[in-house]
Amino acid sequence: MANTSAAEQAAQERSPAHLKHYFVSSDQQFDAAKLGMWLFLITEVLLFSGMFVAYAVYRVWYPEVFAVASTELNPWMGGLNTVVLLASSLTVALAIRAAQTDKRRALVVNLFITVLLAGVFMVVKYFEYTHKFHLGIFPGGNFAYAEMNQPIVPIFFSIYYVMTGIHGVHVLVGMGVLSWLGVRAIRGDFHSGYYTPVELSGLYWHLVDIIWIFLFPLLYLI
Amino acid sequence: MTQDMDRSEAAQARDAEEHPAHGDYITHAKSIGSWMFSLDHKRIGILYAVTAAIAFLAAGVFALLVRAELLLPGETFLSAQSYNQLFSLHGIVMVFGFIIPAIPGFLGNFLLPLHLGAKDVAFPRLNLFSYYLYLLGVILIVVAMVVGSVDTGWTFYTPYSARTGPAVLFLAMAVFVAGFASIFTGINFIVTVHKMRAPGMTWNRLPLFVWSIYSTSIVQVLATPVLGITVLLLFLERLLRIGIFDPALGGDPILFQHFFWFYSHPAVYIMILPGFGIVSELIATFSRQRIYGYTAIALSSVAIAMLGFLVWGHHMFVSGQSAISSIIFSLITYLIGIPSGIKVFNWIATMYKGSISFKTPMLYALSFLVLFTIGGVTGIMVGVLAVDIHLHDTYYVVGHFHYVMMGGTVIALLGGLHYWWPKVTGRLYNEVCGQIAAFLIFVGLNLTFFTQLVLGSRGMPRRYHDYLPEFTSLHQLSTIGSWVMGLGLFLVLGYLLVSLFRGKKATANPWGGATLEWTHTGVRPDPHNFHRTPFVTRGPYEFDRIGASRSETVEDHRGADPPDVALNQDRT
Amino acid sequence: MKGHHIIPPKTLLKVFAALVALTALTALTAQVDIGAFNIPLALAIAGTKALLVVLFFMALKYDKPVNALFFGLGILFVVVFLAFTLFDTAFRGDLGNVGKEAILNTEGTGQGE
Numbered sequence A: 001m002a003n004t005s006a007a008e009q010a011a012q013e014r015s016p017a018h019l020k021h022y023f024v025s026s027d028q029q030f031d032a033a034k035l036g037m038w039l040f041l042i043t044e045v046l047l048f049s050g051m052f053v054a055y056a057v058y059r060v061w062y063p064e065v066f067a068v069a070s071t072e073l074n075p076w077m078g079g080l081n082t083v084v085l086l087a088s089s090l091t092v093a094l095a096i097r098a099a100q101t102d103k104r105r106a107l108v109v110n111l112f113i114t115v116l117l118a119g120v121f122m123v124v125k126y127f128e129y130t131h132k133f134h135l136g137i138f139p140g141g142n143f144a145y146a147e148m149n150q151p152i153v154p155i156f157f158s159i160y161y162v163m164t165g166i167h168g169v170h171v172l173v174g175m176g177v178l179s180w181l182g183v184r185a186i187r188g189d190f191h192s193g194y195y196t197p198v199e200l201s202g203l204y205w206h207l208v209d210i211i212w213i214f215l216f217p218l219l220y221l222i
Numbered sequence B: 001m002t003q004d005m006d007r008s009e010a011a012q013a014r015d016a017e018e019h020p021a022h023g024d025y026i027t028h029a030k031s032i033g034s035w036m037f038s039l040d041h042k043r044i045g046i047l048y049a050v051t052a053a054i055a056f057l058a059a060g061v062f063a064l065l066v067r068a069e070l071l072l073p074g075e076t077f078l079s080a081q082s083y084n085q086l087f088s089l090h091g092i093v094m095v096f097g098f099i100i101p102a103i104p105g106f107l108g109n110f111l112l113p114l115h116l117g118a119k120d121v122a123f124p125r126l127n128l129f130s131y132y133l134y135l136l137g138v139i140l141i142v143v144a145m146v147v148g149s150v151d152t153g154w155t156f157y158t159p160y161s162a163r164t165g166p167a168v169l170f171l172a173m174a175v176f177v178a179g180f181a182s183i184f185t186g187i188n189f190i191v192t193v194h195k196m197r198a199p200g201m202t203w204n205r206l207p208l209f210v211w212s213i214y215s216t217s218i219v220q221v222l223a224t225p226v227l228g229i230t231v232l233l234l235f236l237e238r239l240l241r242i243g244i245f246d247p248a249l250g251g252d253p254i255l256f257q258h259f260f261w262f263y264s265h266p267a268v269y270i271m272i273l274p275g276f277g278i279v280s281e282l283i284a285t286f287s288r289q290r291i292y293g294y295t296a297i298a299l300s301s302v303a304i305a306m307l308g309f310l311v312w313g314h315h316m317f318v319s320g321q322s323a324i325s326s327i328i329f330s331l332i333t334y335l336i337g338i339p340s341g342i343k344v345f346n347w348i349a350t351m352y353k354g355s356i357s358f359k360t361p362m363l364y365a366l367s368f369l370v371l372f373t374i375g376g377v378t379g380i381m382v383g384v385l386a387v388d389i390h391l392h393d394t395y396y397v398v399g400h401f402h403y404v405m406m407g408g409t410v411i412a413l414l415g416g417l418h419y420w421w422p423k424v425t426g427r428l429y430n431e432v433c434g435q436i437a438a439f440l441i442f443v444g445l446n447l448t449f450f451t452q453l454v455l456g457s458r459g460m461p462r463r464y465h466d467y468l469p470e471f472t473s474l475h476q477l478s479t480i481g482s483w484v485m486g487l488g489l490f491l492v493l494g495y496l497l498v499s500l501f502r503g504k505k506a507t508a509n510p511w512g513g514a515t516l517e518w519t520h521t522g523v524r525p526d527p528h529n530f531h532r533t534p535f536v537t538r539g540p541y542e543f544d545r546i547g548a549s550r551s552e553t554v555e556d557h558r559g560a561d562p563p564d565v566a567l568n569q570d571r572t
Numbered sequence C: 001m002k003g004h005h006i007i008p009p010k011t012l013l014k015v016f017a018a019l020v021a022l023t024a025l026t027a028l029t030a031q032v033d034i035g036a037f038n039i040p041l042a043l044a045i046a047g048t049k050a051l052l053v054v055l056f057f058m059a060l061k062y063d064k065p066v067n068a069l070f071f072g073l074g075i076l077f078v079v080v081f082l083a084f085t086l087f088d089t090a091f092r093g094d095l096g097n098v099g100k101e102a103i104l105n106t107e108g109t110g111q112g113e
Helices: A006-014 A026-061 A064-073 A075-100 A104-135 A151-189 A197-221 B002-017 B034-035 B041-069 B082-114 B124-145 B167-195 B208-240 B253-287 B294-310 B325-333 B338-349 B360-382 B384-390 B395-425 B432-457 B469-502 C011-031 C035-057 C065-089 C101-103
Strands: none
Touching: A006 A197, A026 B167, A026 B208, A026 B253, A026 B469, A064 A151, A075 A104, A075 A197, A075 C011, A075 C035, A104 A151, A104 C065, A151 A197, A151 B208, A197 B384, A197 C011, B002 B360, B002 C011, B034 B041, B034 B124, B041 B082, B041 B124, B041 B395, B082 B124, B082 B167, B082 B395, B124 B384, B167 C011, B208 B253, B208 B294, B253 B294, B253 B338, B253 B360, B253 B395, B253 B469, B253 C065, B294 B325, B294 C011, B325 B338, B325 B360, B325 B384, B325 B395, B325 C065, B338 B360, B360 B384, B360 B395, B360 B432, B384 B395, B384 B432, B395 B432, B395 B469, B469 C065, B469 C101, C011 C035
């Protein structure tokens, strides 16, 4: 194809270090890894689908309760976090581009900006959670917020905590993986002939973003 | 044809002479570490086989104890509480420790790359990781047994599971972990089928076993994550009282059943689909016929995998779910009989005018046809709304799913185990013992479970520790059947162990199979499977063309891989 | 490696701008009460945003079709899960004798037979 660089062709000819013996070519290895990642992503989608189903069931049953309970959530915080995650998706996409075009510096910078943005997301989340704990808004049976003592409100917050909690765990995992990639990128592990881990982690990170794209209107904007 | 076969074996002998140094996949390295940390799909397959066999033995003993308690009405040697724990353990260990991982983990791992002409699966390290997750799951089940056993049955229905003893936490964790093992295996296999096929191995040249493992993997990938979130929510229900499934907190316990069966009904197809694949291989090889309706069998596996997701509500007809959803689920349940029927008819048509040899594996395949048909037809019966009101939670259901799980999956696994035994171990087993055991298992199975169909239709509820005196004789027949079956299974264990050490040395292709593992590898495969990448020029059941492929013959292309153009082609 | 589409940064920035704009739009429309259309509208906007991320950031538009096929399959089964569960919960008690209230109020009211 048009984008083939001379360096990369040379790399292919001397059977590059990253090529596993059971693959015929770098392309086969890359395609396999990428298909594997997409399959992993659909397992993530289905994992979250369980919570979306629970949300839908209870929202169909108790629309008014959901409307009342969600007023406790601050849409400005949620909106801020949405933009932060979208920006981090952009920087990951730019990081992949940098890897594809052999720009190591841009790769490292973009990876660490992504980690930083993810950190901002988690800090905002931390303030949201602690504020609610302070009010006594705990999930389910431990709910102790006197101003909202009608039934089913605790279930809304159970769903809120489980959804955002598991999403938050995914953000933390993503931060770990992306930091590790940043270190490897500084070491010079990635180049246009081999950037599979960057590409795969990028896909994962975008999925985390997509989940939040749905969580924001469903939880904060009722 | 025999000439071709001879040529093929001559080619293999020549290959073996060319590569005398490194030994086959068992002899090339012998330390324990070389087994425990092996990335070789064949060795990982054997790790799965051993672990699953132990789980099967344990769960089988639990079943024998449960049946023994039911020999007489009233309490004989187990209290009601221990009885509940024993049948729960039987179900949980059988389902999560044995029947889900057994065929994909053992035969799938061992055969998939061989069937495709690949050196290994796409992600060998992930493969080993899956095995250890599975092992961890099994260990957690054992921990749960020590901590204090679980009496929820294998279904963990809320709200009971949220309130009974703390061992449920360990079992939920075990299921969660084993579920991830299943997911990673599924991802690995799908990618392997898509990306690792040898040159010339087109989609319509895949052995039907590959098609069935592929369909299974799709189900594993799509369904298992929902099991993950289900047990996670159950976990949180117990730890944080989130209340989504707890009616005391305004939650809905029936929602748990939806979550559970969204996984666990497709899981039934995770259990049976690989069995279909094995039976296709057995019937083709032992009838020496091209399989009849290759495309129909291949695509019906995919159809079953997809339809299997749309019927979970038939477990919940009497749960209080809406009538409209019961009707929809019942209708789709009838539909799933169609692809299963297509398979059975095609297998029978394959045998028509074939030269059938009644070797042990074929006996299992024939048993499968009978037993699976009974299992399938009784399944349609409990899928009928009105009939199910009567039969729900009776021994009829127990009989039905044991005909499918035991008569289908376990029988197919036994057939596959005997069929591929020479390839896995390089030894032959005692054919006479094999046939006697197959006969004992067939008789014992029918005696055990057909009586249960009768018991159920007369109103004997399942999971009861005690029963009315009029059910005594049928229960005793069923228990005697379980002994006959147990005798047959222990016989299998015995002569296979003997064969391992004393068995006659096998040849590379003792059955005259036409798939790559028979025609292109030695008695036992190499560590990297093939001396050179196979170049596939025929389908998997063209018995008359064994030896026709270039890399099967001595003359052509000695020592060279297929051309780069073929190797580098884009794989979809 | 050959055949990997490299997306120009301009496209990525445009997609990002569109995503932020859609976020603002969904926040604004949420303030207006349009009754039954609130959820479909919010989901439509979220779906559009997700589609933009999938097609451009995740480059599925330029990727091998098999990846899109599997992703589509995953989404399809989420829809199946959701739809078939709602077939029950949204119509729970359509036989009249096992209504949702009957199930919820088993304690104390004696309706739950």
